[in-house]
Amino acid sequence: MIKRIKIVIGILLICLIAYNSVYFEALDEKKLSEIKEDFSPKTFAQELMQTQINNVPALEASAYFAQLDSNFNSFTKEHGKTLGVSNYRYFMLEGKGKVLAIEDENVRLDIEGLDSQSILLATDFIFGNTLRDASGLVSISDYANTMDFNNISVEMNHIVKNEIIPPFMKQVSEGQSVNFKGALRLNLEEKQTDELRVIPISLAITSNNP
Amino acid sequence: MKMKEKLAQFKSIIALLLLCIILSIMSDKFLTVDNAWNVMRQISVNICISVGMTLVILSGGIDLSVGSILALSSAIAAGLLKYGVEFQSMNLFIGFTLLGAVVTGTTVGSGLGVFNGFMITKFKVPPFVATLAMLTIARGLTMLWTGGYPITGLNPSFAFLGTGWFLGIPMPVWISAVIVGIAIIITNYTQLGRYIYAIGSNESAARLSGIKIKNVKVWVYTIVGALSAIGGLIVTARLDSAQPNAGLSYELDSIAAVVIGGTSLSGGRGTILGTVQGALIIGVLNNGLVLLNVSPFWQQVVKGMVILVAVILDKASRKDD
Numbered sequence: 001m002i003k004r005i006k007i008v009i010g011i012l013l014i015c016l017i018a019y020n021s022v023y024f025e026a027l028d029e030k031k032l033s034e035i036k037e038d039f040s041p042k043t044f045a046q047e048l049m050q051t052q053i054n055n056v057p058a059l060e061a062s063a064y065f066a067q068l069d070s071n072f073n074s075f076t077k078e079h080g081k082t083l084g085v086s087n088y089r090y091f092m093l094e095g096k097g098k099v100l101a102i103e104d105e106n107v108r109l110d111i112e113g114l115d116s117q118s119i120l121l122a123t124d125f126i127f128g129n130t131l132r133d134a135s136g137l138v139s140i141s142d143y144a145n146t147m148d149f150n151n152i153s154v155e156m157n158h159i160v161k162n163e164i165i166p167p168f169m170k171q172v173s174e175g176q177s178v179n180f181k182g183a184l185r186l187n188l189e190e191k192q193t194d195e196l197r198v199i200p201i202s203l204a205i206t207s208n209n210p
Numbered sequence: 211m212k213m214k215e216k217l218a219q220f221k222s223i224i225a226l227l228l229l230c231i232i233l234s235i236m237s238d239k240f241l242t243v244d245n246a247w248n249v250m251r252q253i254s255v256n257i258c259i260s261v262g263m264t265l266v267i268l269s270g271g272i273d274l275s276v277g278s279i280l281a282l283s284s285a286i287a288a289g290l291l292k293y294g295v296e297f298q299s300m301n302l303f304i305g306f307t308l309l310g311a312v313v314t315g316t317t318v319g320s321g322l323g324v325f326n327g328f329m330i331t332k333f334k335v336p337p338f339v340a341t342l343a344m345l346t347i348a349r350g351l352t353m354l355w356t357g358g359y360p361i362t363g364l365n366p367s368f369a370f371l372g373t374g375w376f377l378g379i380p381m382p383v384w385i386s387a388v389i390v391g392i393a394i395i396i397t398n399y400t401q402l403g404r405y406i407y408a409i410g411s412n413e414s415a416a417r418l419s420g421i422k423i424k425n426v427k428v429w430v431y432t433i434v435g436a437l438s439a440i441g442g443l444i445v446t447a448r449l450d451s452a453q454p455n456a457g458l459s460y461e462l463d464s465i466a467a468v469v470i471g472g473t474s475l476s477g478g479r480g481t482i483l484g485t486v487q488g489a490l491i492i493g494v495l496n497n498g499l500v501l502l503n504v505s506p507f508w509q510q511v512v513k514g515m516v517i518l519v520a521v522i523l524d525k526a527s528r529k530d531d
Contacts, residue, residue, distance in 0.1 A: 017309065017313055020307060020309050020310070021306065021307055021309050021310030021313055021314070022304050022305065022306055022307065022310050023304075023305045023307065024302065024303070024304055024305075025302075025303045025305065026301055026302070026303070027296055027297070027298065027300075027301045027302055027303045028301055030303045084244070084248075085239050085242070085244060085245055085248070085501070087503070146449060146450065146451075147362045147363070147449075147450060147451055189503060
């Protein structure tokens with residue numbers, strides 16, 4: 001008797017699970033009513049780059065490097081952005097500099113107002129999450145999956161590479177002055193303050209060759 | 211109880227504490243709440259698999275297919291959840307709810323475990339060979355099912371299993387804690403648990419005493435298959451993506467956790483809590499090495515050395531017994 005009760009309960013349980021596990025639809029109706037409202041990283045990144053990222057406050061480059069030299073730990077802690085536990089801090093930076101050299105992957109810029117402090121404006125091989133994380137506009141907690149979150153970076157980098165850099169590269173030459181705003185990543189362990197690579201979000205040539 | 215015996219009994223906990231103290235001194239990021247949860251989330255998958263692996267090893271066997279079973283079952287669950295099943299000729303679409311995907315994934319894992327158990331008991335294939343074959347079969351099937359591409363963009367409620375919190379504790383930790391609790395009850399308070407220890411200690415004696423060895427072994431491989439599938443569901447939920455190469459080398463991590471936790475590779479001796487401690491040691495070690503910026507190549511060397519030392523110490527303590 002007890003065995004029978006166990007079997008009946010078992011069958012009822014299986015039926016209950018099965019009932020709550022699947023649902024049925026007519027295939028043609030489903031395909032008709034299927035409206036894709038997927039998140040589009042491309043559209044989202046375009047919106048960010050066109051309307052929001054230029055309003056993100058940036059640190060002035062000469063002041064930034066002066067602070068790094070004198071006050072590295074507390075300055076990076078206070079002003080650097082980061083995701084979770086990491087040795088990297090991300091910054092938005094703006095400033096003016098003179099073009100020292102045009103290299104394969106970067107334009108080397110001598111920062112105005114500082115003695116021999118140069119940065120590299122990235123013009124090729126723009127990868128990673130520097131721009132997204134330095135902007136502080138995108139929070140991982142807003143995304144159900146890391147794929148969408150990371151694809152925002154891919155699209156932002158794509159816009160920089162295809163829309164911001166090409167017009168600049170057509171005009172730039174050594175000796176020119178350039179106003180720039182961009183994102184950079186700093187490794188707290190290495191404390192490297194020269195040869196820092198900035199992903200540009202705006203570039204303007206302000207003077208021609210001297 | 212002598213001091214030496216007491217130390218031997220708590221050697222895994224002592225090793226874990228020592229490791230935590232050393233890492234706390236070497237990295238200021240180690241002893242933080244965020245990092246602690248991070249470690250717990252990361253090891254929860256290994257705990258799920260290692261608990262199953264403990265049962266297998268306690269019974270005198272081994273299962274090398276856990277990583278591949280994890281990948282296949284999670285890929286099938288993710289595929290069904292996202293795409294359902296279409297029957298063109300019948301104009302019918304069968305969609306799977308979250309429960310359906312979880313149940314199907316776990317059933318697939320259990321089924322593969324049954325297959326392993328059947329091969330080992332019916333055809334007398336050594337567990338090493340049978341599960342090695344399953345490692346390749348399941349990985350191949352995963353590639354066929356996914357086409358070699360990840361299945362992404364799953365149901366947000368599914369992601370909750372991997373990224374959600376309940377009562378201030380991450381869901382993967384809850385899941386692994388429940389599994390550990392059930393496994394402790396099975397090993398300590400059920401007939402199946404006693405049979406597993408008996409078979410691992412002396413299979414001939416167990417057979418002569420009337421234990422249905424084949425049934426017990428099939429049960430053990432079924433359980434490890436199901437737990438691998440649950441581990442796979444957690445991984446998939448955390449990443450919101452079923453990766454065709456998920457679970458690579460997970461078998462080694464789980465065996466390492468079992469061995470470091472003091473379970474004898476020849477079977478019959480070991481505990482679930484020991485395995486949990488082993489998984490914690492591996493997880494903390496992995497986390498610490500990353501925080502200390504140790505090269506991934508050196509991380510593998512260190513992990514291998516730790517396993518060797520654990521086995522040597524275990525052997526030495528048994529000699530003393």
